[in-house]
Amino acid sequence: MILNFRNVYLDNASTVCGPYEAKGPLHKNFDKYYNDLYCKEKSFEKAEIRLLEDSIKILLRKTKLTPNDIDLVIAGDLLNQIASSCYGALNLKSPFLGIYTACATSIEGMLIASTFIDSGKVNNALISCSSHNMSSEKQFRNPTEYGSPKPMTATFTATGGASVLLSNKPSKVRVVNGLIGTIVDYNQKDAFNMGAAMAGAAADTLYKYLMETNTKASDYDLILTGDLGKYGKEILKDLMLNEYNIDLSKNYNDCGTMLYDLEKQKEVMAGGSGPVCSALVNYSTILKDLMNSKYKKVLLIATGALFSPIMLYQKENILSIANLICLEAI
Amino acid sequence: MTNKKYDALVKKHTPKENKFKYALTAFLVGGLMGLLGETLIRIYIMLFDISRNDASTYMIITFIFFASLFTALGFFDKLVVKAKAGLLIPITGFAHSMTSAALDYKNEGPIYGVGSNVFKLAGSVIFYGVVSAWFFGLIRYLWEVLS
Numbered sequence A: 001m002i003l004n005f006r007n008v009y010l011d012n013a014s015t016v017c018g019p020y021e022a023k024g025p026l027h028k029n030f031d032k033y034y035n036d037l038y039c040k041e042k043s044f045e046k047a048e049i050r051l052l053e054d055s056i057k058i059l060l061r062k063t064k065l066t067p068n069d070i071d072l073v074i075a076g077d078l079l080n081q082i083a084s085s086c087y088g089a090l091n092l093k094s095p096f097l098g099i100y101t102a103c104a105t106s107i108e109g110m111l112i113a114s115t116f117i118d119s120g121k122v123n124n125a126l127i128s129c130s131s132h133n134m135s136s137e138k139q140f141r142n143p144t145e146y147g148s149p150k151p152m153t154a155t156f157t158a159t160g161g162a163s164v165l166l167s168n169k170p171s172k173v174r175v176v177n178g179l180i181g182t183i184v185d186y187n188q189k190d191a192f193n194m195g196a197a198m199a200g201a202a203a204d205t206l207y208k209y210l211m212e213t214n215t216k217a218s219d220y221d222l223i224l225t226g227d228l229g230k231y232g233k234e235i236l237k238d239l240m241l242n243e244y245n246i247d248l249s250k251n252y253n254d255c256g257t258m259l260y261d262l263e264k265q266k267e268v269m270a271g272g273s274g275p276v277c278s279a280l281v282n283y284s285t286i287l288k289d290l291m292n293s294k295y296k297k298v299l300l301i302a303t304g305a306l307f308s309p310i311m312l313y314q315k316e317n318i319l320s321i322a323n324l325i326c327l328e329a330i
Numbered sequence B: 001m002t003n004k005k006y007d008a009l010v011k012k013h014t015p016k017e018n019k020f021k022y023a024l025t026a027f028l029v030g031g032l033m034g035l036l037g038e039t040l041i042r043i044y045i046m047l048f049d050i051s052r053n054d055a056s057t058y059m060i061i062t063f064i065f066f067a068s069l070f071t072a073l074g075f076f077d078k079l080v081v082k083a084k085a086g087l088l089i090p091i092t093g094f095a096h097s098m099t100s101a102a103l104d105y106k107n108e109g110p111i112y113g114v115g116s117n118v119f120k121l122a123g124s125v126i127f128y129g130v131v132s133a134w135f136f137g138l139i140r141y142l143w144e145v146l147s
Helices: A044-063 A080-092 A102-118 A133-140 A194-213 A229-244 A275-291 A309-313 B003-012 B019-048 B052-072 B076-083 B091-104 B110-117 B122-146
Strands: A002-004 A009-017 A073-077 A096-098 A124-131 A160-167 A173-179 A222-225 A252-254 A297-306 A319-329
Touching (some): A009 A044, A044 A073, A044 A133, A044 A160, A073 A102, A102 A160, A102 A297, A124 A133, A194 A297, A194 B003, A229 B003, A275 A319, B019 B052, B052 B076, B091 B122
Parallel strands (some): A073 A096
Antiparallel strands (some): A009 A173, A124 A160, A173 A319, A297 A319
16 A cells, blocks of 8 residues: 655755775765774674764754754664664654664655654654664674675675654655555575565565556656665566566666675675665765755665574574655655 | 566576685685694694694694684684685684684673673584584494494
8 A cells, every 4th residue: 555645855864884885985975984893882782873873963963953853763773672773762862663674674764754744743753773784793693703604695784874854844855655565475595695585575565566656667767675785686677577577677776786886895795785775875875866856756665684593593484575665856 | 476486586696606616715725724733733743742642632722722813803704704614614613603702792791791602603513513422432332342
């Protein structure tokens, strides 16, 4: 079901990133970066909290608002108990909703916030997300200093914090509509090929959206997925063309392949991932292009692998989801 | 789309890993480690005038020490990623797994952190090592009793 919004605008956004992202091609568009993965903190988890906190502080400065002006905070991340979001949003002292759909979190947050704003329940909402390469490695895979060889399809969790403010006050960018994704299961079991696990979810959401809105892929200046990576991107293009006869060769890209220079930064393997991967690209580069009217209408699809190591060890598949939002420059 | 069709699609877009190159790297690095170990044993025998058995133990301790030190200094993981099984299978891999886990969980304190996580990766090796040693010991014992 398409969620249509009449009165929701994207006010401003902020991005803070780590050293690998700062070396990537989009480095000029980020508000702040750290040269060290510890970000002046004692642990990687605390570093992630700081990244999220920094992004909130920068956003408040940019929008000239105080924490009291924020009606609702929605945040999510990858850590257990969404710890970074809870600790990072503590000082705001604003009503808080914690959410989780892995790397699809940022758009989930925007969809919830837009619904709240459009219904008139709140005037504005701040949506934050974060991820940290090392804290994710520690939680989902091996100890951070352990050098386990990875296949070429492995993606690299982006380090950063990103926040966006949606409001009912008109601005240059409007939230048109969106689609909440459904959980899909394509029988994927490879924890080192998240792109393959998520491409099916992206296809599912994108196809439903285009059908229900009765639009074509070419009606949008840009269609952007979150973190499918180099190979997941090809799976999606192939699937859309062969299954639904939808051509994505002209106006489609993936944030995971945009955040890093895949040729030079070999350590990122197939590309970036993590909730902040798509948020860093969307809130810095895509938003700027919308405000400069380089793009008129874009579709942002955040893809999340709902990967639980415990369920995978119990022989269950890796589930995935994709949430979609449509932004328009006015 | 059926799962079978989807799997075929995934397979089509999954790059082939160069297994031969990985195996060759592991073979060469592993061989080099063996050569280094043997050289160390000979040096220890000459230097300290000890038995080959004792010298082997010293060699293993040396390997463990340097693997742990290099892990702590932060570059052993990069070497492992390049050398793969060549460094992971020898005792260096075992030491690396323990040191990296200890480093990772030092912030959670000595009990809930380092103590309960240091064997996170090495635990399986130790457990199945002990269990299989028991079985092989039993087989050997029965063999000797029967013959």
